[in-house]
């Protein structure tokens with residue numbers, strides 16, 4: 175049986191797991207990171223196969239955390255993708271009401287978008303047809319979000335993984351975690367996997383790191399850190 179050690183073990187190599195790894199590296203918290211995924215490649219699930227839309231922030235209630243994260247995150251992700259020369263389609267988005275009684279929803283989305291700092295414009299029928307001749311709006315008008323862009327999600331996942339690897343983080347390993355249950359907090363616990371690889375994790379910093387997740391991997395039990403300390407706040411992974 176081989177054995178490994180990492181400061182942070184991330185279960186799941188989708189966009190969330192990759193972003194956590196990227197942030198840990200960018201903030202120089204640790205380079206000792208292992209990502210495990212039950213698939214042999216990244217992005218086999220929703221992160222690599224979604225529509226790739228970087229939403230501009232029209233849908234969420236102003237001042238909500240979702241709105242703040244969506245608007246700031248879309249700007250940062252767009253910049254990140256552009257810097258690395260990954261494919262990006264700055265096509266914008268048009269929202270049309272399929273039924274006339276839904277026209278009022280355009281006002282709501284426009285209001286939310288403006289409050290969230292997104293650019294939105296109303297299009298009259300002629301402008302809509304000039305932009306998209308096939309589009310049909312039941313009320314005749316549409317909402318235009320010029321800053322909505324589309325990225326290639328699987329290229330993004332691979333790009334993020336490359337960026338993490340080039341900063342020295344551990345590689346993706348194919349391993350399935352299962353049978354989660356909560357255990358009391360401790361700073362270091364061994365993690366053993368049924369594929370004859372043992373991974374141990376250590377708490378970062380001296381502060382309490384919250385609860386640990388215990389996993390049954392095959393016939394053995396494994397534990398990993400479920401919280402990391404980022405700056406002055408402790409954030410759940």
Ligand SMILES: Cc1cc2nc3c(=O)[nH]c(=O)nc-3n(C[C@H](O)[C@H](O)[C@H](O)COP(=O)(O)OP(=O)(O)OC[C@H]3O[C@@H](n4cnc5c(N)ncnc54)[C@H](O)[C@@H]3O)c2cc1C
Nearest residue numbers: 186187188189190211212219220221224225226227350351
């Ligand atoms: C059809 C569709 C279209 C979408 N379009 C958009 C869009 O345009 N824009 C947008 O922002 N969002 C979109 N989304 C949402 C977006 O794809 C998800 O919010 C995002 O991918 C979630 O990422 P994740 O990392 O949490 O999950 P995932 O991508 O599902 O990653 C989880 C990973 O964990 C692994 N895993 C699971 N269980 C285990 C286990 N027991 N052990 C080890 N590994 C395990 C899986 O193999 C997987 O790789 C869309 C979603 C769908 C379904």
